[in-house]
């Protein structure tokens with residue numbers, strides 16, 4: 001690792017990698033990832049990428065209309081137009097780069113349908129689209145001589161330099177913390193799922209980028225716009241990971257059953273199992289209150305076993321690892337946190353309110369999703385706006401050059417007081433009570449002072465810097481912003 005780069009990208013998900021790809025050889029780029037390069041929400045994406053590619057049967061207006069309906073018309077229309085009109089080129093670019101999207105015998109992309117889309121417009125790779133995109137992007141980015149990719153490298157702090165640009169403190173795999181200067185920083189740090197008790201998100205999704213941008217004074221918007229998914233796998237052993245059972249399983253005819261084995265969704269909503277995610281999640285919580293039992297199942301056993309294994313190879317395997325054969329057994333499920341619609345507020349060039357700081361992908365708020373994300377629009381958002389961020393930086397570097405740092409960086413120390421154990425669990429429990437599927441405003445009001453107290457405790461500069469400390473600080477900051485927003489909006 002050098003001391004200075006033109007651009008530092010924090011995150012090796014689809015947004016960070018696609019941004020890195022755009023820079024030519026004259027621009028030096030560092031990409032860091034706090035865990036393995038491929039461990040991210042991007043790698044978990046199952047369904048695919050939405051894009052208007054079949055112009056005979058689909059058009060931009062329809063994609064925009066579907067997104068507005070899902071988002072409760074709270075979407076930013078200008079950002080949405082950019083997304084929908086430019087996105088198809090980025091998806092075709094991925095294919096050109098060698099991402100293997102499923103296609104028919106003539107080589108045409110097989111576009112599938114997902115909940116909320118009025119047309120077949122989802123490009124996909126079996127049920128593991130994200131893993132395939134990340135695989136190929138990592139290969140292509142690794143070949144670029146101007147890009148350095150570092151895994152197990154944690155961003156610990158982000159400071160502005162008075163001459164312009166940023167000082168980043170970066171902890172390497174061995175635990176050494178070093179300052180790095182960059183005129184431009186792109187945050188592609190992903191979502192906040194791990195601040196919740198139940199989530200489909202990867203272990204890295206702790207809101208670090210959002211927290212650092214917030215403390216730098218960047219505007220954060222709609223952090224309380226959080227999507228819950230009705231069908232997260234519910235393991236018997238609470239210490240096991242939850243994972244997503246895709247909507248496509250219900251799309252193929254799976255039904256939901258309560259603890260007594262009865263179907264129930266149709267009693268609340270005539271759309272039944274195919275009602276939108278947030279609606280089905282709320283129905284499950286209502287049914288739990290009605291019957292007083294919290295066990296729920298997804299049943300697709302009436303379908304042909306070979307069909308299930310071929311259509312959902314990854315989900316089938318993951319269920320088997322948990323002792324469930326979905327061709328014969330009902331899959332235990334429960335709602336889980338799934339996606340963040342809000343984040344660091346950006347314009348259509350992915351610029352935050354802090355000069356030189358960009359945010360892309362799930363940590364950003366472009367406004368395209370509105371109140372609720374339409375399935376498969378997030379990978380598209382990650383592609384379109386990370387390319388736009390890079391393009392803007394390239395223009396800036398050409399016009400303005402790169403500033404040189406003026407200040408001495410303050411680098412945190414790995415020596416110091418240990419972090420109190422149990423603090424992250426306490427934060428998760430508070431969010432579970434106050435903001436899980438539905439908002440409990442009373443609990444939000446009761447718990448905000450406890451969160452503020454923990455925030456003070458964690459801001460102690462005498463605490464030893466570590467990944468745990470960064471993630472605990474992120475958890476408390478995210479909880480603080482979410483609950484404050486909930487209270488302000490109530």
Ligand SMILES: Cc1cc2nc3c(=O)[nH]c(=O)nc-3n(C[C@H](O)[C@H](O)[C@H](O)COP(=O)(O)OP(=O)(O)OC[C@H]3O[C@@H](n4cnc5c(N)ncnc54)[C@H](O)[C@@H]3O)c2cc1C
Pocket residue numbers: 010011012013014015016032033034035037039040041042043044045046047048049050129130153154155156188189190191200201202204205208209243244338339360361362363375376377378379380382470
């Ligand atoms: C189970 C699941 C299924 C999904 N399915 C779909 C789908 O079918 N279609 C769709 O469009 N979307 C889907 N999504 C959403 C989509 O995958 C994500 O929104 C998107 O991939 C986010 O990409 P990203 O690049 O913003 O973040 P991520 O891919 O999460 O990457 C974040 C990166 O930031 C790094 N990072 C974080 N903090 C630090 C730090 N302090 N220091 C250094 N590095 C750090 C991480 O190590 C990681 O490399 C799904 C999400 C999940 C969880």
